[in-house]
Amino acid sequence: MAASKEGFLEAKHEGVALLARERAAASFNVRAMTHLLDGGEEATAEKERVAAMVEEHAVLQASDRYFVGRQESLARAMQKFKEIVRLTLAAGLDREDGVRMYYYVNEPMPTSLHHGMFIPTIQSQGTDEQRAEWLPLAAMFSIIGAYAQTELGHGSNVRGLETTATFDVETDEFVLNSPTLTSMKWWPGGLGVAATHCVTHARLMIDGTDYGVHTFIVQVRDLEDHTPLPGIVIGDIGPKFGWNTADNGYLAFDSVRIPRNQLLARYATVARDGTYTKPPHEKIGYGTMIRIRSMIVAGASDALARACTIAIRYSAVRRQGTTRGRDGGEMVVLDYTMQQHRLLILLATAYAFHFTGEYMMELYRRLQADLEDNDLSVLPEVHATSAGLKSMTTTVTADGIEEARRACGGHGFSQFSGLPYLYTWYVPAVTYEGDNVVLALQTARYLIKSCRQAADGKPLSAGVAYLSARPGATCAAANPADMGRLDVLAATLAARAGEAVRAVTGRLDALLASGVDYDEAWNHLMVELCAASRAHCEYSVVRNFAAAIATVECPDLAGILTALCRLYAASRIEADLGSFLAQGYLSKGQSQWVKDIVHATLAVIRPDAVALVDAFNFPDFLLNSALGRKDGDVYVGLVEAARSAPVNEHLRPIIDKSLFSNLHIPSRL
Amino acid sequence: MAASKEGFLEAKHEGVALLARERAAASFNVRAMTHLLDGGEEATAEKERVAAMVEEHAVLQASDRYFVGRQESLARAMQKFKEIVRLTLAAGLDREDGVRMYYYVNEPMPTSLHHGMFIPTIQSQGTDEQRAEWLPLAAMFSIIGAYAQTELGHGSNVRGLETTATFDVETDEFVLNSPTLTSMKWWPGGLGVAATHCVTHARLMIDGTDYGVHTFIVQVRDLEDHTPLPGIVIGDIGPKFGWNTADNGYLAFDSVRIPRNQLLARYATVARDGTYTKPPHEKIGYGTMIRIRSMIVAGASDALARACTIAIRYSAVRRQGTTRGRDGGEMVVLDYTMQQHRLLILLATAYAFHFTGEYMMELYRRLQADLEDNDLSVLPEVHATSAGLKSMTTTVTADGIEEARRACGGHGFSQFSGLPYLYTWYVPAVTYEGDNVVLALQTARYLIKSCRQAADGKPLSAGVAYLSARPGATCAAANPADMGRLDVLAATLAARAGEAVRAVTGRLDALLASGVDYDEAWNHLMVELCAASRAHCEYSVVRNFAAAIATVECPDLAGILTALCRLYAASRIEADLGSFLAQGYLSKGQSQWVKDIVHATLAVIRPDAVALVDAFNFPDFLLNSALGRKDGDVYVGLVEAARSAPVNEHLRPIIDKSLFSNLHIPSRL
Numbered sequence A, B: 001m002a003a004s005k006e007g008f009l010e011a012k013h014e015g016v017a018l019l020a021r022e023r024a025a026a027s028f029n030v031r032a033m034t035h036l037l038d039g040g041e042e043a044t045a046e047k048e049r050v051a052a053m054v055e056e057h058a059v060l061q062a063s064d065r066y067f068v069g070r071q072e073s074l075a076r077a078m079q080k081f082k083e084i085v086r087l088t089l090a091a092g093l094d095r096e097d098g099v100r101m102y103y104y105v106n107e108p109m110p111t112s113l114h115h116g117m118f119i120p121t122i123q124s125q126g127t128d129e130q131r132a133e134w135l136p137l138a139a140m141f142s143i144i145g146a147y148a149q150t151e152l153g154h155g156s157n158v159r160g161l162e163t164t165a166t167f168d169v170e171t172d173e174f175v176l177n178s179p180t181l182t183s184m185k186w187w188p189g190g191l192g193v194a195a196t197h198c199v200t201h202a203r204l205m206i207d208g209t210d211y212g213v214h215t216f217i218v219q220v221r222d223l224e225d226h227t228p229l230p231g232i233v234i235g236d237i238g239p240k241f242g243w244n245t246a247d248n249g250y251l252a253f254d255s256v257r258i259p260r261n262q263l264l265a266r267y268a269t270v271a272r273d274g275t276y277t278k279p280p281h282e283k284i285g286y287g288t289m290i291r292i293r294s295m296i297v298a299g300a301s302d303a304l305a306r307a308c309t310i311a312i313r314y315s316a317v318r319r320q321g322t323t324r325g326r327d328g329g330e331m332v333v334l335d336y337t338m339q340q341h342r343l344l345i346l347l348a349t350a351y352a353f354h355f356t357g358e359y360m361m362e363l364y365r366r367l368q369a370d371l372e373d374n375d376l377s378v379l380p381e382v383h384a385t386s387a388g389l390k391s392m393t394t395t396v397t398a399d400g401i402e403e404a405r406r407a408c409g410g411h412g413f414s415q416f417s418g419l420p421y422l423y424t425w426y427v428p429a430v431t432y433e434g435d436n437v438v439l440a441l442q443t444a445r446y447l448i449k450s451c452r453q454a455a456d457g458k459p460l461s462a463g464v465a466y467l468s469a470r471p472g473a474t475c476a477a478a479n480p481a482d483m484g485r486l487d488v489l490a491a492t493l494a495a496r497a498g499e500a501v502r503a504v505t506g507r508l509d510a511l512l513a514s515g516v517d518y519d520e521a522w523n524h525l526m527v528e529l530c531a532a533s534r535a536h537c538e539y540s541v542v543r544n545f546a547a548a549i550a551t552v553e554c555p556d557l558a559g560i561l562t563a564l565c566r567l568y569a570a571s572r573i574e575a576d577l578g579s580f581l582a583q584g585y586l587s588k589g590q591s592q593w594v595k596d597i598v599h600a601t602l603a604v605i606r607p608d609a610v611a612l613v614d615a616f617n618f619p620d621f622l623l624n625s626a627l628g629r630k631d632g633d634v635y636v637g638l639v640e641a642a643r644s645a646p647v648n649e650h651l652r653p654i655i656d657k658s659l660f661s662n663l664h665i666p667s668r669l
């Protein structure tokens, strides 16, 4: 429709005024909050500098993301990758800036795993010679690497991988084979299109002995013409729910030979004569894992914050219903308490996860130092908690994004809301880097161990100190104000976690004592074990959040953060009141106070809702959302986006006249 | 990869044997269950006949659904539509068969609303002359209609629609106008591409008076060349999370004139001189609404059943973990109790919703008869319950599909699992036909009214009779076996619903008494109101399910259905134990029994899990899922699907050699 034709449609741009009014009402300085979240003014400036660079370059934009098909998406992602490489080289950017640039481009790419896993694996598992040989090639993109662990038949259970690497002492080579269909590598990003090389996991076989899964470097495609090398079957696994800009692929080996020095041999080695030396017990690698998981937890906060930004801005502008709002017009939907219950709890969660991500990053730094001093004391707790936190935060975030999308009504279903993309981009986080159920069970295993230590009177690390509390305690809060104190809420969550862990430990011990075998007993208790892990993690998040708030100097910021922490904690209790009542920690009256606290805190946060999402400081191009635009002009955004949809230029051929001409009727009835 | 190249990958087809073993262990006759679900042998035969017809016709297939882009999707959907029309005419199929054919083609189409809303609206709101004029044209597809109610600015609040239809007494016409950007029609299916006509909602203006929203027939495109008529701005709203085979569109009017007889005038009329006659209070239309909602509830069951079929078959074949399974191999994941807790509760839910859908359909039939006899006694209850049930069942189903998808691990993220499509196809059901929050609140309104009636000692209809129970009652179950009886579980759910409704009614009355205005009080209580609605609906589902089981004669079928009903009911209690404990209906001991019942019932249902999904009788082509295939050969399915992905034929051009040639390194390192 041409501009002239549209002239009769008066655009009110009302959202602009509505968001301005929201912003004027904020109780705190948004810029100060942004600095607090980023870790200082300078950090904000660095982020904004990179964001501006990305915004400047047309090829890095995502504005037509919602229109292009699979092949084109892959091709564009490769273009983006090249542009990032070009820009980082041209501007002499450092690694951190490179990471920031990927962040703002915001698309899984055929090359994502090159930086994400290929290089780090060689770094951590390669010998010095292997590092010297491969890392420069990788750094200059002379080779592009993938991380090929998962197979068609095995993901979570790495010990079940079937690919073999058999040592041939004659030729001093390993011979890689995929003996079964299920042994095909399946899922690794980069294999579909981009990878020339990969690190791959295979069972090391020497002289008929299976030494278990080890890691190898293999070239898979020719560097000149990019065709698969002999014996390599490789391709793309096809379209996915999301991540269609990435080329998750398959790979099978038919007697592919690699020299002995392509076993990553920092810890395990095979000598010229086939003598195998197994890795020393090795925990230094745990540091890296904790770093990745703290990035995932921080990433959960970031993703949830984007969803909140979109849904809260839109809800502050969307008028709907027969109820009159404060300005006499139709009520904006953010003023409905149900909408607040859906969205502001998510907002509090995004803030809560942020501070837990920070805390874990700090811990990682301390841990690295400890590990170098051979002090492993906090490692088990941090390691176990990080598994559970990865599990809990990614599940909550994925669910939260989708909840935010639904809370936008019909328009949330449009790609132009940005929310469908955000969801399908984010949701594999519940699966990769450890399936969330499997990880929760890992945490539970540690909690049970700690519980037994507590029973034996051994000291516990701070994060699980609650396990040595006397069972049967009750909440001391004497009134609603007491109940709403962060320390009281945290203690309440700790009490539930303690009870959950004690109860499941008791049941496990009873089953074992009755002769049930361990695996069976474990399986029998899985639902409770996962619940215990979650209880522990929710407590940890509140503990970290409250600790972070204690260090905030500005009273305005501390004030609203306290409200957010209160809401997060109280809403976690509200969502599982049965546990608190069944264990007798809360009385019925106290449980009602918790509900009242949630309700009252929603009202406290509501006036700051838009300012709180503004503080996340997402540029419009990153959100790529007509509903979440910073200026609030959502309807103009939707109409402009629809106008740009290619389908509107290609409608006519779809309609076949024969359909409408079988009755001879005048053209205007 | 050519067949020869793949030869070294040995396919074990193990899933085939595993599913055969599962099927051999079933406790009931699957075919008998299918007949029970379908409503008799004949009904099953009819479904299968149509399914076979759809399967036979290449153009109706969805096998390449996951590869085609938006424009092509629309074009194919139109071809499918034409083929359905051709087949129904050629085979002389009746309306029911036509509906079944759409069901098996399983794609929203540019023409879906033609049958779904355009024709029914003319039928229910048109005068006899209007029906005679328009319905034959629509039946022969001489015109294609859309249902254009929602605007950019208004969906839920229909009273807020802005489009105007101003009566021009001079010319005896209505003049349609879209005064603002937000008044554009936005979302109606069919507008984007297909529609030549629509029924549209606009404010009727006569002589400066606004008579509120009425329904009109308008032609929007030329019947010969399909271009928009003068004054019509029309197009597609762009890509969506799902439904990209449909053409949800926009539409604006710039002084478009239609004759007076295009106001649908069965109930409201405008005379030649502009005299307006308002509709008599009219409840006959409620029957239709209940019919649509019972179809949505039945549809929720159907969609959830598909997800369960895929995830349960796959989980019975997927081996993963270090635990040994019963056959000594790696455990199949369906044997993990956590996986059972996730999937078998969903399976029980799919069965539960089925019988509530049936119940509502039956009620609709009785209601139609009652209404013709002017007996409106059960109408309010049925109407209110149907709103809440639409809300509850669609939310649970959407969440359940996604849970099932995640429970398939990485492969659930592949489009070839069929689950991403199923989710995005289903999920708008939480929004259309009434946003789920808005509907839950409607139910709550009725419940409060009934609660007040109960307090006044007035009689209540059967579905809400629990509201006249004495408050403060406790559960009489004396042991776990007692607790697991369906009547006891139903009574427990009724007790929670009663307490929730009484409590929120009391709080509402207190707020009103303290001078708070109604809208504000209502808003204040929204979270509790929605919870009360949900509690009522969960009780209703169990009540209907238990009633249906009571009529099942075959003991095997009744046995497993009883287990499913028990699991559904107990899991609903388990998920919200806090309410039952806080109100004091369950003791702590009883609450533990409920958990134990859930656990024990999972074990009862597990051996029948595959048989129970087989009974849904979905043909493979409908599920369109490598993981859900009936034969269990999931890995072969995934590999074949990936092999057929067009991206694997178009990889080369994506890689730009320049990337890999900036260092001069030999082609094999």
Ligand SMILES: Cc1cc2nc3c(=O)[nH]c(=O)nc-3n(C[C@H](O)[C@H](O)[C@H](O)COP(=O)(O)OP(=O)(O)OC[C@H]3O[C@@H](n4cnc5c(N)ncnc54)[C@H](O)[C@@H]3O)c2cc1C
Residues within 6 Å of the ligand: A113, A147, A148, A149, A150, A153, A154, A155, A156, A157, A186, A187, A188, A189, A243, A248, A428, A431, A432, A433, A434, A435, A436, A437, A438, B318, B319, B320, B321, B322, B333, B336, B338, B339, B406, B407, B408, B409, B410, B411, B413
């Ligand atoms: C987008 C995406 C990108 C990926 N990128 C890569 C990559 O670059 N490289 C790579 O190697 N891999 C990659 N993967 C694969 C990923 O690592 C695996 O999918 C993940 O580890 C989960 O394993 P799985 O798929 O085998 O699921 P499974 O382990 O088979 O899980 C299936 C179900 O079984 C349950 N289950 C499994 N084990 C247990 C147990 N012990 N106890 C109880 N329940 C259990 C799970 O909870 C789940 O519900 C990617 C996956 C995705 C989705």
Ligand SMILES: Cc1cc2nc3c(=O)[nH]c(=O)nc-3n(C[C@H](O)[C@H](O)[C@H](O)COP(=O)(O)OP(=O)(O)OC[C@H]3O[C@@H](n4cnc5c(N)ncnc54)[C@H](O)[C@@H]3O)c2cc1C
Residues within 6 Å of the ligand: A318, A319, A320, A321, A322, A333, A336, A338, A339, A406, A407, A408, A409, A410, A411, A413, B113, B147, B148, B149, B150, B153, B154, B155, B156, B157, B186, B187, B188, B189, B243, B248, B428, B431, B432, B433, B434, B435, B436, B437, B438
């Ligand atoms: C796939 C699809 C197909 C569609 N097809 C058609 C079609 O063919 N024809 C047609 O006319 N329309 C169609 N629609 C539009 C659909 O009917 C509307 O989207 C739906 O009615 C919801 O209204 P809304 O989008 O205005 O959401 P809103 O009502 O604006 O909802 C936004 C948020 O506000 C909340 N909210 C709104 N009102 C209240 C209240 N009173 N109290 C508390 N909270 C409230 C909601 O819960 C939601 O969270 C379609 C939509 C979709 C997604």
